[in-house]
Amino acid sequence: MRFGLNIVPVRPGELGELAVRAEQLGFESLWAGEHVLTPVELGEGYPSGSKPPFAPDSRFTEPFATLSFLASVTRRVRLGTGVLILPLHPVVPLARAIATVDVFSGGRLSLGLGVGWMRAEFAAVGQGFTDRGRRMDEMLTVLDLLFGQDRPAFEGVFHHLPPMGFEPKPVQRPHPPFLLGGISPAALRRAARAGDGWYGTQDPPGGLGPVIAELHRLRAEYGRGDRPFEITALLGWGQEFDADLVRAYGEAGVHRLVATPWSRSRDALAAIDRFARSAGL
Numbered sequence: 001m002r003f004g005l006n007i008v009p010v011r012p013g014e015l016g017e018l019a020v021r022a023e024q025l026g027f028e029s030l031w032a033g034e035h036v037l038t039p040v041e042l043g044e045g046y047p048s049g050s051k052p053p054f055a056p057d058s059r060f061t062e063p064f065a066t067l068s069f070l071a072s073v074t075r076r077v078r079l080g081t082g083v084l085i086l087p088l089h090p091v092v093p094l095a096r097a098i099a100t101v102d103v104f105s106g107g108r109l110s111l112g113l114g115v116g117w118m119r120a121e122f123a124a125v126g127q128g129f130t131d132r133g134r135r136m137d138e139m140l141t142v143l144d145l146l147f148g149q150d151r152p153a154f155e156g157v158f159h160h161l162p163p164m165g166f167e168p169k170p171v172q173r174p175h176p177p178f179l180l181g182g183i184s185p186a187a188l189r190r191a192a193r194a195g196d197g198w199y200g201t202q203d204p205p206g207g208l209g210p211v212i213a214e215l216h217r218l219r220a221e222y223g224r225g226d227r228p229f230e231i232t233a234l235l236g237w238g239q240e241f242d243a244d245l246v247r248a249y250g251e252a253g254v255h256r257l258v259a260t261p262w263s264r265s266r267d268a269l270a271a272i273d274r275f276a277r278s279a280g281l
Contacts (some may be wrong), residue, residue, distance in 0.1 A: 001246050003279050004029035004258040006082065006234070007070075010268050012061060016073045018268055023077040025272060026281035030070055031082030031112065031258050032063040037124050052118075064097040071105035080110035082232075082258060083181045083199050087116060087132040088125055091139045091159060095146045099170045107171030112199035112232070113140075114181040115190075133186055134158070140178065140194045147175040179232060183211060192218030197230035197255075205248035208233055212253040232256040238263035238271075241278065 005022050007015060007030050019030055040056045067079040079101070086094075102109040115136050116122065122129040138156045145152040146166045153163040170176055180195035181187065191198045192215055200208060212231055219225045231253050235241060237260040249257060262271035 001250055001254070001279075002028040002256040003275075003281065004031050004078075004080070004082075004232070004256055005272065006031050006033070006258050006260040007066075008033045008058075008060060009237075009260060009262075012059070014268065015066070016069070018272065019070045019074050019077070021269060022272055023074045025276040027077060027272070027276070028256065029078035029080055029110065029258070030067075030074075031080045032066045033060065033082050034063050034084050034088075035060045035118070036085075036088060036121050039118075039120050042118070042120070064101050067101050067109065068104055071101065071108065076108075078108050078110055079105055080179075081112050083112035083114040083179075085116040085121065086113045086139055087135045088121060088127055091142045092146070092161070094139075095143055095166070098143070098176060099147070099166075099168055102170035102172055102176050103168050105171075107176075109170070109172070109176040110179060111176050112179045112181055114199070115187065131158075133190075137190065137194070140190075143178075144175065177230070179230065188215055189218055191215060192224065193222050196228065197232065200231065200233040200254075202234045202236050205245070205252040205254070208249070208254065209252040216253075230255045232258060235259040235261075246279070 005027055007018070010018055022030060035054070038054055038056050038058050038060065039052055042052050063081045063084055070079055098109065098111065115132050119129050122132065128135070135158050138158050142154050142159050142161065145154055147170055151163045152161065152166055154161040177196040178194065179197040179199040180191035181199040182191070183201060188211070198215055216225065219229060233249060233254045235257055246257070259275060261275035262268050
């Protein structure tokens with residue numbers, strides 16, 4: 001089992017020290033999530049009601065700037081988006097940011113990518129909400145072309161790109177791993193069809209097992225069952241764990257656990273030391 005850290009709650013001034021310490025302790029990866037706004041209320045139409053799952057004053061630094069900074073203070077640990085809301089972004093500038101971080105980090109970037117769920121975010125950046133899944137599908141194709149071809153060009157429903165140069169390419173070939181998130185039937189099909197892995201949820205092992213089995217069934221259906229495919233799951237904030245729980249996640253098919261082993265950000269450094277000892281790092 002590989003262990004990663006969710007760095008979203010960490011105070012920006014402490015992030016560099018925490019990243020260096022995490023690498024020293026043997027954590028495999030650091031993950032920066034994304035929300036472009038943190039509303040006081042969500043409004044109507046959400047399964048969880050009008051209260052957001054995070055406080056309005058939650059700190060979300062821009063993920064690629066954050067990961068580029070972390071690349072400058074670390075040498076081995078992988079750096080990931082967990083997750084980036086892909087259809088919030090115009091695809092060509094996003095491709096530039098992805099390639100830049102992968103180059104500056106020496107090929108250490110992983111991309112947890114999601115379709116998004118908060119209507120207000122899409123309105124805030126002038127992007128459509130109801131077509132976000134179809135736009136994400138097309139964006140994944142465009143990213144593959146930009147990263148893989150000398151003179152990429154594309155004509156689609158949402159994107160129209162003339163023949164162009166695109167340099168530098170990412171260090172990782174054909175691209176940094178695409179770990180596609182979501183648990184809806186459409187999201188699972190997208191991960192099986194176009195992903196190099198799945199960025200999962202905080203469900204317990206028993207809840208993840210059937211989802212992972214369905215992913216592998218879909219991958220076989222798409223003729224991709226023999227390709228590498230990594231499964232990432234999340235531990236809840238401050239969640240206690242032991243060797244039996246880690247073993248259960250492994251038996252369910254999980255390859256990486258991303259933890260937030262503190263309940264308050266000021267406890268982060270001490271908490272990752274405790275977590276590393278418990279995990280046997």
